[in-house]
Amino acid sequence: MPAPRLLVVEGNTAEARARQVQFGGEAASEGYARLLRELCPGAIADICYPADPGANLPDSGGLEGYDGIAITGSSLNIYHGGAPIAAQVALMRAAFETGVPIFGSCWGLQLITVAAGGVVRLNPKGREVGFGRRIRMTRAGADHPMFADKPPVFEAMTVHLDEVETLPPGSELLATNDHSVVQAAEIRAGRSTCWAVQYHPEYPFREMAAIFRRLSPSLVAEGFFLDEEEEAAFIGDLEHFEREPANKALAWRYGIDGAVISKATRTIEIRNFIERHVLPTRAARGRG
Incomplete structure (x- = not known):
């Protein structure tokens, strides 16, 4: 049986990645890819850089060869537009036509939303940073496989200025808090089902x-x-x-507990994405 193939879509420009490294961090995609390999032992995790000029990006035919796609955060604001953003929107729309499961963190949620026809805005309440407080599942979220074994109310690592104002048609709100109505959603677009969160379960x-x-x-x-x-x-x-x-x-x-402190609980949305979405869809596509 071939190893699962996963693609990490880096949301940042090369300049923004270098700046994060300058302050002691790493490129968002590198940490994401490492976590995916850890949660899915033996998996191949490739990275693409759609915000980079001249990047060699997969088309829908190339995307078909992946079993799952994950999208990182970004310092970009999607409503500003421009080539780095247009390239990512185009990549998402190509991905929607493949039926490959997609997961988005923060910018990933916003990118999926806009590519699928929703609206993202500057949050009128300002920045949410550090720990997103009292994120609570909706009734749909409590029954959703992404949140299996997650506490119904939790804190999470977060940093964002923007938020989803309007979800695309065919979406389901899964979690909310007092700062941003949309903290998690399932978005169906084209042939793909996307799970996405406004916070960062992948961050240490x-x-x-x-x-x-x-x-x-x-x-x-x-x-x-x-x-x-x-x-x-x-x-x-x-x-x-x-x-x-x-x-x-x-x-x-x-004022935080195991939902943030425990890596196993903090990252459970991504583990569930792999175990309850990527691998079953892979089998259904005849790739497992």
Whole structure:
């Protein structure tokens, strides 16, 4: 039986990827691909870079050869348009025609939404960053396989300025919170069924720490911290969580629990995507 083939779509430009590395992080697609290989041992995880000029992107015929597609976050704003965004929308529309399961994180949700005919806007409530609070499943979400074994109300790693304003036709809202109505959705487009979330189940604490370093001092100006010293202390706590995720004092300080702290629970949406969507669809397509 051939190994499952997965494709990670990098949402960032080369410049944005380099900037994240500069602040101690990594390209979003590299971390995503590593996690997919970990959750699906033996899987092949390729990466494509549609925001890069001249990138050699698969067409629908090439996309047909994959068993699942995952889309990373991005620092882009989809309503600004331009070549890096147009290329990603075109790639998504080609992917919809293949029947290959698709998963999107943050920008991934927004990209799928726009490519399928929905609307994304700048969130009038501002940025949601750090830990998305009290994300709660809808009735549909509680019965959805993406959330199997996930607590019905949970916190999650998050960082976004934009949100889905209008889901495309044929969508189902799966989770919400007080900051953004659409925190998770199933979107049916073309022949494909997409599962997508506004938060980042794929992020480890160290990547979030790098994002906070990259965004500083903007987060002070936006009122998340009193000053850069307070922000630096928070970044230090994120890095401490990476080394010692079971630290009860830090968990109490930030009001988070196993849904964020436990890697197995934090990443369960992606595991469920593989086990309950990718592999069954692969078998149905005669590839398993």
